[in-house]
Amino acid sequence: MAWYWIVLLSVLGFLVCATLAAGYTGFRQALTRRKVKGASSTMQSPDPNAALRAAGEEAGRAWLFAQNPEEVEIKSRDGLTLRGYFLAALRPSGKLVVCVHGYSYNGPDQFGALLPFYHEENYHILLPDHRAHGRSDGTYIGFCALEWRDMFDWTEAFVRRLGADTRVVLHGISMGGATVMNCNAHNPPECVKCVVEDCGFTNGYEMVSLVARRDLHIHFPPMMWACRMWYRLVNGCSLRYDADPYGRMGQCKLPMLFIHGESDPFVPVEMGRRCFEAAAVPKDLLLIEGAGHSMSYFLGKERYDAKLRAFFAQWMEEAAPSPATHS
Secondary structure (H helix, E strand, O other): OHHHHHHHHHHHHHHHHHHHHHHHHHHHHHOEOOOOOOOOOOOOOOOOOHHHHHHHHHHHHHHHHHOOOEEEEEEOOOOOEEEEEEEOOOOOOOEEEEEEOOOOOOHHHHHHHHHHHHHHOOOEEEEEOOOOOOOOOOOEOOOOOOHHHHHHHHHHHHHHHHOOOOEEEEEEEOHHHHHHHHHHOOOOOOOEEEEEEEOOOOOHHHHHHHHHHHOOOOOOHHHHHHHHHHHHHHHOOOOOOOOOOHHHHHHOOOOEEEEEEOOOOOOOHHHHHHHHHHOOOOEEEEEEOOOOOOOHHHHOHHHHHHHHHHHHHHHOOOOOOOHHHOO
16 A cells, blocks of 8 residues: 555645646746836736837837936835936926836836826926836835835935925826835825825735636636745745735725726726725725726826826815815
């Protein structure tokens, strides 16, 4: 009978090793630095609006660099050099927008089309590149579990530079949307007055698992558990519990504007609705018909601009009411 146990244990050992290897491959593919901005991968669906998106991003990036933005950097809490761009307001201003980009992007590309709006509204503009993205250092992507701390550090560094009375809005898209929701749930600095999230996901593990099932046709939970294990070993936090904006909605402090494309093929609009419904702070919701993932501004610019102006008129003015007293 000894041979039976030897064979059985050998098979089990092989399956465990194969599962761990597959989980590590998934982790490396999905949650480490991408070589090409916006590249299709295990975390990106094909983009049906690729031409429109590319034209809008190119025009926005050209606009930004025509303004000669300043190259800036800070050190993260774990020693990475994080880099970005800063564009001062047209006139003396007490308002700063921190533009928080999404997975596999960088600040100038993802937010370029929005920047003229903020410039005309006389905001200082800060465009950080996330760790493991753009010009910033790092290999591993936190998927909003690490990045929210970096955004606090960027915010506080620039409030020290611009003045203690600076009022800040955090505006995030896609993974950046999840990041700013996570910021809101972790006692944001007093200088932050409100949050705008555009097509952010509910939970990192839920998002990765959804892509594995829907786009890669992987229906093997142990592989996802192994991917989650590798994430914890490398990043020191949990993809399920630390990358969990939806689960922390009850801890949010500041007013939030939720934006989502109703035809988003990547982060389903239901995720945006769930986060909006769970939020227990002053809130508003904008859904753009026909818009795919992170396409709401390109397909609904007038409505998007109008909603931002109305939201900021309420929460970014110097004498904005306290969220606690807002009805």
